[in-house]
Amino acid sequence: MENFFKELDKIIFESNEKINQKILGINYLEKLKFFLIEKINDLKIDSYEKIENFEKVKEYRNINLSIKFNNYVEAFSKIKNTLPNDNLSIVLKGLKTFDIYDSKVSKKFNLFQNMGIVLPKQLIVSESITKKSTIIDIFILNENLGIEK
Numbered sequence: 001m002e003n004f005f006k007e008l009d010k011i012i013f014e015s016n017e018k019i020n021q022k023i024l025g026i027n028y029l030e031k032l033k034f035f036l037i038e039k040i041n042d043l044k045i046d047s048y049e050k051i052e053n054f055e056k057v058k059e060y061r062n063i064n065l066s067i068k069f070n071n072y073v074e075a076f077s078k079i080k081n082t083l084p085n086d087n088l089s090i091v092l093k094g095l096k097t098f099d100i101y102d103s104k105v106s107k108k109f110n111l112f113q114n115m116g117i118v119l120p121k122q123l124i125v126s127e128s129i130t131k132k133s134t135i136i137d138i139f140i141l142n143e144n145l146g147i148e149k
Contacts, residue, residue: 004051008067008136009058011039016061026118028063029088029140033116036090036136041114048093048134057141064141072135077128083121085139090116094133099126 015035023031045051048071055068066085072094080101089096091111098109098117101124111117119125129135 004045004069005054005056005067007043008036008040008069011036012058012060012065012067015039021061024063025140026086026120029086029118029138032138033088033090033118036088037114037116040090040092045092051134062142066139066141068137068139070135070137072129072131072133075129075131077126079126080124081126083119083123083125085121085141087119087121088116088136088138089119090114090136090138092134092136094135095130096133096135097128101125 012032015032018035019028019031051069051071053070055066057064057066059065089111091113093113096111098111098119100107100109100119109117
């Protein structure tokens with residue numbers, strides 16, 4: 001794939017046209033997740049390893065998104081991290097595991113290839129990614145999106 005970000009940008013732009021403008025925050029990311037997984041699969045990419053890692057910030061319909069693409073050569077983990085923004089995580093290849101902490105209870109989620117999850121900001125999570133995994137993370141950078149005063 002010559003320029004994966006251009007393709008991803010085009011998919012997000014086209015998806016925004018299909019998502020109601022009144023849908024914001026984690027609901028927006030949830031809708032976006034299904035469009036992205038379907039359209040990225042349609043690209044029929046042979047090897048994600050050939051795509052360079054990138055992190056870009058772009059505005060779509062007044063929503064500022066930070067889009068991060070990573071090929072993990074080695075295993076990676078973060079322990080009890082508080083999410084600063086609403087987050088969409090999609091596994092294109094490999095495995096990503098989340099431990100979500102709520103009060104004193106912990107719940108574990110495994111994401112395999114072509115699966116995604118949307119998590120709200122201020123959630124405390126531990127995450128681990130296996131080696132040779134490819135992940136897209138999208139964060140909404142807008143403050144108080146979807147909350148009327």
